[in-house]
Amino acid sequence: MAGKVLxxxxxxxxxxxxGHFYPAGLPQWRELQHASRVFNSLELNGSFYSLQRPSSYATWAQHTPGGFVFAVKGSRYITHMLKLRNIEVALANFLASGLFELGEKLGPILWQFPPAMRFHPEVFEAFFRLLPASTHEAARIAVQRDERLQGRERLEPGRNRRIRHAVEVRHESFVTPEFIRLLRKYRIAWVVADTPRPWPLYEDVTSDFVYMRLHGSTELYNSRYTTQELERWARFIATWRDGGEPDDARLVCPVRARERGGRDVFCYFDNTDKRHAPDNARELMAMLGVTWKPEPAAA
Structure with a gap:
């Protein structure tokens, strides 16, 4: 069975x-409502910069329709400041900060690493071991939060659901089959990150889902994707969705992923500065025949 494309x-x-993607005069508090009825998924960025509150997650869930999915960006305190060392309390705080309020709308957690951070196998394997594979595992970690979360935590995970993780790396030391094997061991997705910077751009499949971030092909966070560029990404997504791997994929590891019945594909445009992201996302949806008919929003 083919996977979902988000x-x-x-x-x-x-x-x-x-006044461009959002209708002129639309109140700011309704922008999420509007975006979540055009797209079936969005990347939630605020969680990267600081711990959010359960009330914020609850509001985001309430303002989005049924069937919608958030990808949640992991805390930069863990990835950029602590650099994955001594992170047990920080991870507990992140997981206790309100993610469970998203319920069925909680999608993958994205862990983005700084360009100067190198691949140290023992550090990353220790990190991957800590990452919860389900919301019940996450709740067992979350109870270890510290006093900063007292009175503003959410520790009840509700129904047990799988938690997926993806990593975006930006240093050439990760371009080694050893890292790809490590990701596959823990079922963590290598982020296919398109960027003009000298950051790794490879398309290895390392989990049962694919995570893409399209930052702009010629100018970081800015350039518009051409029809030809989008057609290539549409072809790749269709192949991944059907469980395969494109013959012309750029690979770190010569051993390809096993074929399967299908894979979910999460694709987010981050070429935002000149309004291109919403337009390019809608173009790609049309190419793939992705239609989004939202269920009614939560009461």
Whole structure:
């Protein structure tokens, strides 16, 4: 059975989109409502910069329709400041900060690493061991939060659901089959990150889902994707969705992923500065025949 294709944008609150993607005069508090009825998934960025509150997650869940999915960006305190060392309490705080309020709308957690951070196998394997594979596992970690979360935590996970993880790396030391094997061992997705910078751009499949971030092919966070570029990505997504792997994929590891019945594909456009992300996302949806008919929003 073919996987699901979820296409959206990274974040949703951008001034240049007002009067362009967002109708003129639309109140700011309704922007998420609007975006979540155009796209079936969005990347939630605020969680990267600081711990959010359960009330914020609850509001985001309430303002989005049934069937919608958030990808949640992991805390930069863990990835950029602690650099994955001594992170047990920080991970507990992140998991206790309100993610469970998203319920069925909780999608993959994205862990993005800084360009200067190198691959140290023992550090990353220890990190991967800590990552919860389900919401019940996450709840067992979350109870270890510290006093900063007292009175503003959410520790009840509800029905047990799988938690997926994806990693975006930006240093050439990760371009080694050893890292790909490690990702496959823990079923963590290598992020296919398109960027003009000298960051790794490879398309290895390392889990039962694929995670893409399209930052702009010629100008970081800015350039618009051409029809030809989008057609290539549409072809790749269709192949991944059907459980295969494109013959012309750029690979770190010569051993390809096993074929399967299908894979879910999460694709987010991050070329936001000149309003291109929403337009490119809608173009790609049309190419793939992805239609989004939202269920009614939660009461």
């Amino acid at each position: 296409i959206g944008v990274s974040g949703w609150r951008y001034t240049p989109w007002r």
